[in-house]
Amino acid sequence: MNKQTDFELFAQGKEANFVCKEESREENADSNYEDDPEEEHEDFVAEIRRLLNSDDESEKSKNQQKEAISAGKRLELPVLPLRKTVIFPEAIVPLVVGRKKSKAAVEEAIGTEEKLLVGVTVKSEEDDGESDASTSDVYQVGILINIKKFLRSEDNIQLIVQGIERVRIIEWVQEEPFLKATVEVLPLPHVREPEQVEALKRNINDLIRQAFDLIPNMPPELRMNILSTADPLRLSYFLGSVLDFGKEQEQKMLEAETLDDLLMIVHAAIAREIEILQIRMKIASDTQSEIEKSQREYFLRQQLKQIKKELGEDEESIEKAEVGELRKKLETADLPEEVRLEAERELKRMEKLPNISPDYHVIRTYLEYILELPWNKLTEDKLDLEETRRILDEDHYGLEDVKERILEFLAVVKLRPDSKSPILCFVGPPGVGKTSLGMSIARALGRKFERISLGGMRDEAELRGHRRTYVGSMPGRIIQALRKCGVKNPVLILDEIDKLGMDFRGDPASALLEILDPAQNHSFRDNYINLPFDLSKVFFIATANQLSPIPMPLRDRMEIIQLSGYSEAEKLNIAKKYLIPRQIKENGLSVEQIEITEDAIRFVISSYTREAGVRQLERTIAKLVRKIAFRVARGEVSEKQIIDIQKAKELLGSPVFYSEEARKELPVGVATGMAWTEAGGEILFVEAALLPGGNGLMLTGHLGEVMKESAQAARSYLWSHAKDFGIDPELIKTNGVHLHVPAGAIPKDGPSAGVTMATALASIYTGKKVRSDTAMTGEITLSGQVLPIGGVKEKVLAAHRAGIKRVILPKKNESELENIPEDVRRGLEFVFVERIDDVIKAAFQENITQKDIQQESGKTDGVFAEVPSEFVAEK
Amino acid sequence: MKEGNIFFKFAVPKEVRFAARSWDPAADIYDASDGWLIKIELPGISRDDFEISIKDKKLYLSGVRRDKTSCREGLVPRQVEITYSRFEKTFFFPDEIEESKVEYQDGFLYIYVKRH
Numbered sequence: 001m002n003k004q005t006d007f008e009l010f011a012q013g014k015e016a017n018f019v020c021k022e023e024s025r026e027e028n029a030d031s032n033y034e035d036d037p038e039e040e041h042e043d044f045v046a047e048i049r050r051l052l053n054s055d056d057e058s059e060k061s062k063n064q065q066k067e068a069i070s071a072g073k074r075l076e077l078p079v080l081p082l083r084k085t086v087i088f089p090e091a092i093v094p095l096v097v098g099r100k101k102s103k104a105a106v107e108e109a110i111g112t113e114e115k116l117l118v119g120v121t122v123k124s125e126e127d128d129g130e131s132d133a134s135t136s137d138v139y140q141v142g143i144l145i146n147i148k149k150f151l152r153s154e155d156n157i158q159l160i161v162q163g164i165e166r167v168r169i170i171e172w173v174q175e176e177p178f179l180k181a182t183v184e185v186l187p188l189p190h191v192r193e194p195e196q197v198e199a200l201k202r203n204i205n206d207l208i209r210q211a212f213d214l215i216p217n218m219p220p221e222l223r224m225n226i227l228s229t230a231d232p233l234r235l236s237y238f239l240g241s242v243l244d245f246g247k248e249q250e251q252k253m254l255e256a257e258t259l260d261d262l263l264m265i266v267h268a269a270i271a272r273e274i275e276i277l278q279i280r281m282k283i284a285s286d287t288q289s290e291i292e293k294s295q296r297e298y299f300l301r302q303q304l305k306q307i308k309k310e311l312g313e314d315e316e317s318i319e320k321a322e323v324g325e326l327r328k329k330l331e332t333a334d335l336p337e338e339v340r341l342e343a344e345r346e347l348k349r350m351e352k353l354p355n356i357s358p359d360y361h362v363i364r365t366y367l368e369y370i371l372e373l374p375w376n377k378l379t380e381d382k383l384d385l386e387e388t389r390r391i392l393d394e395d396h397y398g399l400e401d402v403k404e405r406i407l408e409f410l411a412v413v414k415l416r417p418d419s420k421s422p423i424l425c426f427v428g429p430p431g432v433g434k435t436s437l438g439m440s441i442a443r444a445l446g447r448k449f450e451r452i453s454l455g456g457m458r459d460e461a462e463l464r465g466h467r468r469t470y471v472g473s474m475p476g477r478i479i480q481a482l483r484k485c486g487v488k489n490p491v492l493i494l495d496e497i498d499k500l501g502m503d504f505r506g507d508p509a510s511a512l513l514e515i516l517d518p519a520q521n522h523s524f525r526d527n528y529i530n531l532p533f534d535l536s537k538v539f540f541i542a543t544a545n546q547l548s549p550i551p552m553p554l555r556d557r558m559e560i561i562q563l564s565g566y567s568e569a570e571k572l573n574i575a576k577k578y579l580i581p582r583q584i585k586e587n588g589l590s591v592e593q594i595e596i597t598e599d600a601i602r603f604v605i606s607s608y609t610r611e612a613g614v615r616q617l618e619r620t621i622a623k624l625v626r627k628i629a630f631r632v633a634r635g636e637v638s639e640k641q642i643i644d645i646q647k648a649k650e651l652l653g654s655p656v657f658y659s660e661e662a663r664k665e666l667p668v669g670v671a672t673g674m675a676w677t678e679a680g681g682e683i684l685f686v687e688a689a690l691l692p693g694g695n696g697l698m699l700t701g702h703l704g705e706v707m708k709e710s711a712q713a714a715r716s717y718l719w720s721h722a723k724d725f726g727i728d729p730e731l732i733k734t735n736g737v738h739l740h741v742p743a744g745a746i747p748k749d750g751p752s753a754g755v756t757m758a759t760a761l762a763s764i765y766t767g768k769k770v771r772s773d774t775a776m777t778g779e780i781t782l783s784g785q786v787l788p789i790g791g792v793k794e795k796v797l798a799a800h801r802a803g804i805k806r807v808i809l810p811k812k813n814e815s816e817l818e819n820i821p822e823d824v825r826r827g828l829e830f831v832f833v834e835r836i837d838d839v840i841k842a843a844f845q846e847n848i849t850q851k852d853i854q855q856e857s858g859k860t861d862g863v864f865a866e867v868p869s870e871f872v873a874e875k
Numbered sequence: 876m877k878e879g880n881i882f883f884k885f886a887v888p889k890e891v892r893f894a895a896r897s898w899d900p901a902a903d904i905y906d907a908s909d910g911w912l913i914k915i916e917l918p919g920i921s922r923d924d925f926e927i928s929i930k931d932k933k934l935y936l937s938g939v940r941r942d943k944t945s946c947r948e949g950l951v952p953r954q955v956e957i958t959y960s961r962f963e964k965t966f967f968f969p970d971e972i973e974e975s976k977v978e979y980q981d982g983f984l985y986i987y988v989k990r991h
């Protein structure tokens with residue numbers, strides 16, 4: 001085979017298929033769509049053309065760089081001194097150039113083919129705005145930059161440049177008329193100690209998250225950009241570009257030769273910013289007398305220390321004062337013996353170190369942390385079951401059985417105060433009140449409350465902390481939460497326990513297992529603290545949307561309490577009795593000023609929300625109330641505002657959802673199914689199409705194995721019983737069929753769409769339409785049995801929400817109907833089925849089965865034995 | 876410690892954006908029966924100034940667009956907005972690729988890539 005491809009030919013300089021014809025410039029000039037120059041301009045145009053086409057390019061273009069720009073390469077380039085700013089690789093920066101020499105350097109660069117120059121930052125702060133910097137004024141490490149835009153105006157040049165590579169100045173070539181130097185391209189910072197880099201990276205991420213909390217008005221794009229940059233090098237340079245760390249720090253970042261050093265500088269800089277922010281915030285809220293005296297003193301001292309440092313006051317005395325202060329605290333603190341001994345040992349070590357040593361700070365932070373942990377601090381439980389009941393009712397509507405179970409648990413705690421606290425786990429769709437129930441429990445018990453989000457946590461160290469060997473290491477979230485609430489018996493909510501991740505960095509689930517294990521958690525050892533801390537007094541409450549992803553051993557350790565979605569009537573009540581009064585109060589209005597009619601609430605529920613819980617609903621109501629509050633505040637209205645449907649529409653804009661989701665009429669081959677999802681439940685449309693001349697079954701829509709098998713079973717059943725359904729078996733034999741379940745957030749691994757697929761297939765084979773007001777769910781077997789499925793309540797609620805009028809369910813699920821709220825039950829007709837034949841009969845407008853199957857009796861032929869129970873499971 | 880709008884330190888970017896290391900010319904890719912066509916927007920590139928290499932499933936394109944205008948004595952730049960810069964682009968394919976043909980027309984570079 002001839003390996004000589006065309007592009008290789010081309011690379012060798014033979015013309016090959018290169019259609020860029022040289023002559024287009026000269027000989028073929030008119031083909032380049034330029035008009036002939038007018039007579040009087042002829043000379044002028046000709047002169048410019050001559051310049052463009054002349055062979056004698058200027059000196060500047062000779063300085064052409066052929067090879068790639070990579071580490072070690074030397075270049076001779078004009079130098080642009082930068083004031084007050086450091087440019088990092090990849091950063092795009094606007095510059096205004098006004099000084100004489102600088103302008104000359106830029107002019108030189110813009111006249112070259114590649115528009116490169118070197119930017120170096122000026123060391124001194126002094127700036128008269130006029131005089132040019134000399135070679136001794138600038139740092140040795142700078143940045144290779146490319147001019148992206150150049151615009152000359154009267155007295156300055158505006159530029160947009162982009163940083164490319166770090167360079168070091170090797171030798172100055174000239175000082176007049178502009179600076180010029182030979183520079184060497186520097187390699188990318190390398191990793192010295194991978195573990196250290198990893199630890200620093202995580203800590204920086206933690207700090208960034210903290211910073212985000214402190215700065216609520218940070219632009220979201222910036223936030224996104226920072227969060228999405230995973231490469232620590234790029235992240236560092238990016239942070240250096242967008243944040244103002246000060247010139248010296250930024251120059252150090254640019255000069256850093258290892259990623260370790262770079263991250264350390266970034267870490268210290270961000271930590272400092274946060275500390276400053278925190279002190280400021282605390283002091284600012286001081287007037288609201290929220291901080292205890294000692295805490296205030298601490299922050300003031302911090303500031304004082306900072307001020308003293310700025311004033312250059314004697315470091316040593318500060319150091320002594322710090323040690324003394326810690327010692328005093330240690331003496332008065334209430335600590336377990338083991339902790340006290342360890343703390344004293346560390347304090348002695350710290351005393352011997354100079355305060356410039358990194359270890360000094362590591363130890364200081366550690367000691368401060370230890371002294372602040374609530375080793376022995378407890379709040380007194382108030383365990384009055386009636387009061388608890390009252391508080392649960394005050395915060396939450398309905399949820400009777402859930403509240404009952406909570407009370408049962410608390411009763412046990414009350415009877416045996418020394419018994420281990422139960423670990424509760426609320427499972428249910430978003431916005432049904434899992435987290436807020438946890439808060440209510442804390443309130444009822446009179447305990448402090450903290451929340452830890454486990455969602456996406458992949459790293460054991462996030463729970464358990466990092467060892468103290470690295471600068472900037474921190475305790476894990478559990479210890480952090482305890483320090484934050486200041487007692488050792490808070491209610492700790494472990495949110496999203498089903499979203500725990502796992503990878504090579506260790507398995508947070510196993511750490512959690514230890515944390516939740518009453519046999520072990522009285523001496524929980526955080527890697528950072530490295531002393532046993534007693535977690536046994538903590539009241540853990542976990543929340544999850546789904547039970548199945550929670551590892552079995554964890555599940556076993558918790559008392560699972562299921563919450564399902566709310567019906568429309570329940571939502572109405574929650575809105576009326578809880579959400580609206582709460583919003584009215586929060587927005588500083590009173591019930592004399594605003595009223596939302598029941599019709600309007602219903603309208604909001606059906607047209608602006610689609611959810612199992614009430615979170616969207618709460619948000620939408622908040623929006624309504626806020627808008628009214630705004631009008632009242634501006635004095636635009638004075639009489640009571642009644643919000644009816646009309647007004648709600650006006651305030652909220654056109655509806656987002658239409659409750660008529662069920663289709664008016666279904667085409668042949670389409671059937672409505674119901675699916676269970678994390679968000680509570682949805683209806684879905686299964687579509688079938690004939691493929692004339694094809695054969696077999698084609699499936700699309702990201703279906704799982706189980707679902708594929710039930711599709712096959714459905715087809716085979718219809719085929720083997722074709723006659724019974726009035727289907728011509730030839731039709732099945734000679735045509736392929738395509739089944740599609742539209743993609744969406746619906747998990748398609750369960751078998752519960754079996755009956756829906758069978759119905760869609762029956763429809764396409766018979767050419768008859770399926771009733772559009774009917775939705776169905778159920779697993780099928782090859783012998784035509786319909787087996788029960790899970791998630792009945794969510795599915796039925798979803799169908800009801802979607803405007804479905806009839807629901808086909810497996811007979812074996814009939815008993816679960818009692819969990820479904822009255823109003824929903826009344827609004828639907830239920831058909832319970834045992835066999836595919838029943839389904840098909842119920843699903844079609846007309847009776848298409850030839851055999852007369854009695855719908856209600858659900859009688860079977862009695863041919864098939866009872867279904868073994870292991871088949872009866874979906875979820 | 877700088878006084879002043881310390882709260883906004885994080886909040887206000889210093890007018891800096893982040894971008895690709897170098898210029899990233901736009902490319903279209905077409906599936907064909909036996910391979911692919913890559914079309915890259917690269918007006919003004921000279922044929923000595925770019926390089927293509929193929930390895931397994933990857934095609935690597937690198938080069939530089941030079942400004943041949945402003946280096947003429949007698950033409951002084953007033954405004955320059957066209958990007959003259961180095962660039963690199965790597966294209967990944969589902970299969971191993973081999974032969975290729977390169978054409979340049981109306982400012983577009985066409986690379987024909989055959990499935991191995």
Ligand SMILES: Nc1ncnc2c1ncn2[C@@H]1O[C@H](COP(=O)(O)OP(=O)(O)OP(=O)(O)O)[C@@H](O)[C@H]1O
Nearest residue numbers: 395396397429430431432433434435436574578614
């Ligand atoms: N039965 C209820 N009565 C009154 N308010 C309720 C009820 N259920 C939920 N809410 C309110 O709805 C809002 C959302 O609830 P919450 O944050 O507890 O949801 P969640 O179940 O934790 O959801 P997620 O799974 O998304 O974390 C809260 O303001 C809560 O007070």
Ligand SMILES: [Mg+2]
Nearest residue numbers: 434435495543
């Ligand atoms: Mg929650």
